[in-house]
Amino acid sequence: MSSLSIHGIIGYTITPFTSDADGIDLEALGRSIDRLIAGGVHAIAPLGSTGEGAYLSEPEWEQVTEFSLAHVDKRLPSIVSVSDLTTAKTIRRAKYAEAHGAEAVMVLPIAYWKLSEAEILQHYRAVGEQIGIPIMLYNNPATSGVDMPVELIMRIFNEVENVTMVKESTGDIQRMHKLRLLSEGHIPFYNGCNPLALEAFAAGAKGWCTAAPNLIPELNGLLYQAVLENDLNKARELFYRQLPLLDFILKGGLPATIKAGLRLTGLEAGVPRLPVSELSEAGYRQLKELLGTLR
């Protein structure tokens, strides 16, 4: 398990719906995966927030997982998001992903009822015991309602063997500092907040989980490259160049903005599921302008 080394740009896939919004457009999904890989990402993350995983029925979730893993076909490592409100369903999904070839799973604890630290730890332990692949622990209070302090993350990392990576999406760089200090540099952490890409790398993040490579994979990759080359001035310049787009896709909601951007760049991937709306006309115009300066 420990031999898996995820790093660099980890690209989220979208989930394209058919024009009646009722089914999955697998052909478009395949093309979007191919674009990510052609763009140079270092790993693929199906069914995360961008992939509207939370908006799918269970058969749809399985269909997308199976297809995505088969389509990536080991060209790159795949990390499948398997999060659900209940422990039982999270386990079922994790096993499904493992059985269909995922290299790792991503697990975000979700609160309807607030969870105690013991409940969160037990959740990870229960999932970990049922699978043989690594878990990327994912902290994102804005979407999940659960905020795991660094001390709890450390405890889960230490007590659950297959939790081997941490994705931090609070947007608070101090969390990464603390992770690094408390673990003496031993916990690999990944940034899940687009506008923090530069600073997360500066702080030592091993990778950047992002939907942006659906639209600007080269710029994303060059930023990572500049960091590897220890060239802060170049990294800064590359970061500020792409920041307006990173801000835009985040504020507009990733499924709506990324699907709009794919359409603008020639890949029809439909629109998000209601109540989430398609990007507005004004939004399309702004996005087109942004993409025009960057691609």
Add this chain to the structure above:
Amino acid sequence: MSSLSIHGIIGYTITPFTSDADGIDLEALGRSIDRLIAGGVHAIAPLGSTGEGAYLSEPEWEQVTEFSLAHVDKRLPSIVSVSDLTTAKTIRRAKYAEAHGAEAVMVLPIAYWKLSEAEILQHYRAVGEQIGIPIMLYNNPATSGVDMPVELIMRIFNEVENVTMVKESTGDIQRMHKLRLLSEGHIPFYNGCNPLALEAFAAGAKGWCTAAPNLIPELNGLLYQAVLENDLNKARELFYRQLPLLDFILKGGLPATIKAGLRLTGLEAGVPRLPVSELSEAGYRQLKELLGTLR
């Protein structure tokens, strides 16, 4: 539609699971509903937060809805929570509840991706157009991630015909003040925050949606009665008497504390679904003591 008048104590049902946590214990559900009715509540609200609606599979959700409505059997009005992340599934559930005899449905917009005001309005409109029974709009940012300001609630109330009631669970009494002032007293509002029961009634709330009547229905009813009798001193005294229990069940998580309380008072209703844990032993002891002084 406008002839429906929900008021007073609106009791939430729990959803008892079988001992293996895999199925629904309908017999216990029936008994818990009978207890609520015997305790004097004025309406029944199946499948709300307390009912762990978010933790059920779709077939389970339908099973609980159908059974609850049949078991209440029009002895009291029933308001079924039909909230879901997608508009399509919310509509399907609302129609299901209506078809099985619900007097009203409760709709809480839920955010994985943040929703704009236009998206929220459209969500209510889409649900409203598909059913012929009233909707209780429900605002609870702590569990749903969506906070609807009073101005938006007013707009939805004015534009969607069957939105005829508002349940406010932010715990911020100023929201109720504003609702009353802006609507000139025309929007009936209901309190969904237990420790605000006294003040919400003081501010003019028409009802109190609460899980507490599973345990202390008489005290809940007497508080409402004192308000109807315009006896503030008595209402205050009754409120402070039950407040420690109201605080306890809220802080401990309603499914865990109410199920524990039911067990302590002779109705075995199982435990919540993981990752939500059963009440701790210390919690049981504290709850037993609290109940001892109140029942």
Add this chain to the structure above:
Amino acid sequence: MSSLSIHGIIGYTITPFTSDADGIDLEALGRSIDRLIAGGVHAIAPLGSTGEGAYLSEPEWEQVTEFSLAHVDKRLPSIVSVSDLTTAKTIRRAKYAEAHGAEAVMVLPIAYWKLSEAEILQHYRAVGEQIGIPIMLYNNPATSGVDMPVELIMRIFNEVENVTMVKESTGDIQRMHKLRLLSEGHIPFYNGCNPLALEAFAAGAKGWCTAAPNLIPELNGLLYQAVLENDLNKARELFYRQLPLLDFILKGGLPATIKAGLRLTGLEAGVPRLPVSELSEAGYRQLKELLGTLR
């Protein structure tokens, strides 16, 4: 000390500046105090937030304190705000107020550097030891940067003999509930948040510290009277009638709105000190309309 019983409507005074904003207009101050007393308030609180105490030089502060106490002349009890960043200056002011006849002082701990609970307790103890009159502990994080949890307030109340009253201005009614429960009703608490007036009385507040009686003393007094008469319906009606004005003066900033209201009702009291501006023209119009319906 224990014989002092402050209750009901506690009216804040404003501090009128001369037209060049450089000095204090004592004549206007005297008239404003007389209006408060004629309006029926139960106590006078000079130099609180409304009195712009924080914006005065030390000689000005002493001048206003001495004049106010002499002018009230024991017609009603006076509670003088003596808060300052340093303990030494707070003590100096408290002694000054006592020496000039104050019945009590109000003390709000202020943070530039965040204070620990031990530091706050020590601050109250140091002030308490130097004076022989009661202290009203004042909690108002929005203006002071210090939020004292109820447990700390209890501790100070229990450990510092002359802290005998608590003024709560967080706007969170649960603080009052907790104060009442933890002290078993033994700590007299006062409400300092205008839009919470009804609920604070419902929760058992002994008084309402407010600048509103500068403008609508009768309505303020009638609300308190209705509570004393245990008439919730009447209290609710009176509260909602004055709420738009209470909201207005709070949101507009009390010194600006109260001084504007005094001018509109015939008492020229100047304008606040810069950078706080006079009420805008649109604000004057709105305030005039509000006052027209209430006086």
Add this chain to the structure above:
Amino acid sequence: MSSLSIHGIIGYTITPFTSDADGIDLEALGRSIDRLIAGGVHAIAPLGSTGEGAYLSEPEWEQVTEFSLAHVDKRLPSIVSVSDLTTAKTIRRAKYAEAHGAEAVMVLPIAYWKLSEAEILQHYRAVGEQIGIPIMLYNNPATSGVDMPVELIMRIFNEVENVTMVKESTGDIQRMHKLRLLSEGHIPFYNGCNPLALEAFAAGAKGWCTAAPNLIPELNGLLYQAVLENDLNKARELFYRQLPLLDFILKGGLPATIKAGLRLTGLEAGVPRLPVSELSEAGYRQLKELLGTLR
């Protein structure tokens, strides 16, 4: 005015009190300034938060300003904090600082009563019109109660000629991103949040305003040097080495921790003014250990 170029490490001075806490220990102040200069800082900032400016009487403030400027004696540029609640006093202080040789002043708007954007702008304009040296606009909502959004900062920068520098202390790196993007790199910004030192430099900050050089000037300077040399790996390593101390001095309150650190390193500078307490014994031990590994 535009020829002033502040950059690099800007060191805050402390204000040492005499042993009875009643007066200023000018001799110790002089020695602490000499240490900062010997340590290699690029500018001196007297009377900021660390300097307990808010806790001084007006004569004390003037005494410290005059002495500090005379003692620096143009060896480095001096930026004097002149912030006060009222505009009038802020102007008086700014003129005093200019008259005694300050190269620039730092202005933080302070709220007792919340300030509108127009009031804040007018405050800066009024100060700017009265002096002929540059103003460093300072945003620090945690201590001042005023949070200036980037758009307002831009407006002030554009409309008030001598506002030529911005110090950002929210700790939110996105503010710096936005400043840079909106100003197209034309507004020089400075970081005032110690644990953000690395990321602020990564984002393009021109300097770091910090009390840390009172204790570890070499490490602070080396971090800046690494950034100038475009060596991200070295900057990261240097940052993490000093981060535990940076966290410690911030969380413990700068006046208390810095004065303790000075004492531990041979410069007796007394203790803070009450209610702010001296560092605890446990704190001294922890600080001694931290300093032992860094000096």
